[in-house]
Each structure stands twice: as structure tokens, then as C-alpha cells.
Amino acid sequence: MNKTIPNAEFYLRTLYETAEKEKKYKWSLLKTKELFSPKKIIIFSLPGAFTPTCSTFQLPGFEKLYNDFVKQNIDAIYCVSVNDAFVMNSWAKQHDINNIQMIPDGNAEFTRKIGMLVEKNNLGFGLRSWRYAIICENYEIKYSFIEEGFEDNCDDDPYEKTKPENILKFLEDNK
Numbered sequence: 349m350n351k352t353i354p355n356a357e358f359y360l361r362t363l364y365e366t367a368e369k370e371k372k373y374k375w376s377l378l379k380t381k382e383l384f385s386p387k388k389i390i391i392f393s394l395p396g397a398f399t400p401t402c403s404t405f406q407l408p409g410f411e412k413l414y415n416d417f418v419k420q421n422i423d424a425i426y427c428v429s430v431n432d433a434f435v436m437n438s439w440a441k442q443h444d445i446n447n448i449q450m451i452p453d454g455n456a457e458f459t460r461k462i463g464m465l466v467e468k469n470n471l472g473f474g475l476r477s478w479r480y481a482i483i484c485e486n487y488e489i490k491y492s493f494i495e496e497g498f499e500d501n502c503d504d505d506p507y508e509k510t511k512p513e514n515i516l517k518f519l520e521d522n523k
Contacts, residue, residue: 353391353487354461355380358451361433375433380458383451384487387423391451392481392510393464396473397431397439401507406479407443409512414447417512420519422483424449430456430465430476453477467500481510483519491518 362376384391392410394402410417410425417425428451429436436450451458459465459477468476481493493515495506508514 351489353380353384353484353489354458356453356458356461357455358383358458359433359454360452361437381487384426384484386486388421388483388485390417390422390425390481390483390515391428392425392512392515393428393453393459393477394479394510395429395468395476395505397429397435398442401505402429403439403443405507406510406512407439407445407448410448411443411445413512413516416516417519420516420523422519426451428453428458428477430454430459464494464498466498466502468502470501470503479505479507479510481515483515493518 356379358378360376360378361373363371363373365371392406394406396402407427410427414425425447426449430453432454433452436452440450453459456465456475464478464480465475466478468474478498479495482489483491493509495509497504497506
């Protein structure tokens with residue numbers, strides 16, 4: 349994995365209000381430097397929105413523990429997935445996610461550049477992200493948590509190191 353956050357572009361659907369007070373969505377192109385402004389953040393990535401482990405444990409877990417992460421001087425938490433903006437927004441809405449910033453990496457550019465792109469053809473997923481989490485400060489990766497077994501078409505979906513509880517404990521123990 350790289351030592352710094354790679355430069356990438358993200359296509360997001362952002363909500364805005366018109367002059368007539370009507371709420372609409374528009375496409376926003378944000379680059380790494382704009383999105384991950386110089387602060388202390390957690391980025392976690394997973395194979396896909398609406399998948400069982402990601403939807404049942406990982407995403408809701410980070411949302412639930414958000415205030416505990418803030419107490420550990422984390423400024424923001426980002427969920428990156430090789431999905432499009434429509435999927436990521438729907439997934440966040442379904443799970444009532446209010447604190448985690450959903451980052452669609454539909455072209456897998458960020459995931460490829462950070463070195464976590466894998467084939468999941470054995471599940472019909474195509475190219476996806478391996479499950480990982482990183483703690484970054486001012487674009488520098490300080491700590492990384494990568495699930496065991498990193499390989500294309502892995503039969504397993506390991507989920508231990510990237511549990512929000514484990515990352516929170518790491519932060520508490522390493523103040």
C-alpha cells in the first residue's frame with residue numbers, strides 16, 4: 349500500500365437547493381486534495397454496497413462509533429467502495445448514515461492507485477476493493493489495517509482487522 353493518499357477523481361451526486369428552495373442533485377467532480385483536506389481521517393473500503401458483512405456490520409459500526417472516533421481526534425470518516433454514486437447514496441439512505449462520508453469509486457481509480465484492487469469474478473462482482481482501513485493525517489497514511497488473504501477471486505471475505513471496534517481500540521491504545 350502507498351504511504352500517501354493517491355491523487356484520484358471521484359464523481360459524487362451532491363444535494364443542493366435552487367433559488368426556488370427546491371432540492372436537487374448535481375454531479376460534483378472532486379479530487380483527492382479537495383475531498384481529503386488536510387486533517388486526520390479514517391478511510392475504510394469494502395467489496396461492495398448492500399453486501400452482507402458491509403451492510404450488517406462494517407458501515408453501521410462506523411456510524412454507531414462515530415462520536416467515539418471524534419473523541420480520538422478523528423476529523424472525518426470516509427467509506428470508499430467501487431460502486432457508483434447512486435448506489436452509495438441509496439445505501440447510506442437505507443442505513444440512515446449521517447456521519448460517514450460515502451465516496452463512490454465507480455471507476456476504481458482510487459482503489460487501483462492505493463493498491464487494493466482485486467478481481468471478484470468468482471462472485472460475479474468484477475473488479476472490487478479488498479477490505480481495508482487506513483488512518484491518514486495530512487494525506488499521509490499513518491496506519492493501515494488490511495484483511496488477511498489479499499488475492500484475486502478469494503473464496504473468503506475476511507472481516508477482523510477492519511472492524512470499527514478494533515480500529516477504535518487501536519486509537520485508544522496508541523494515543
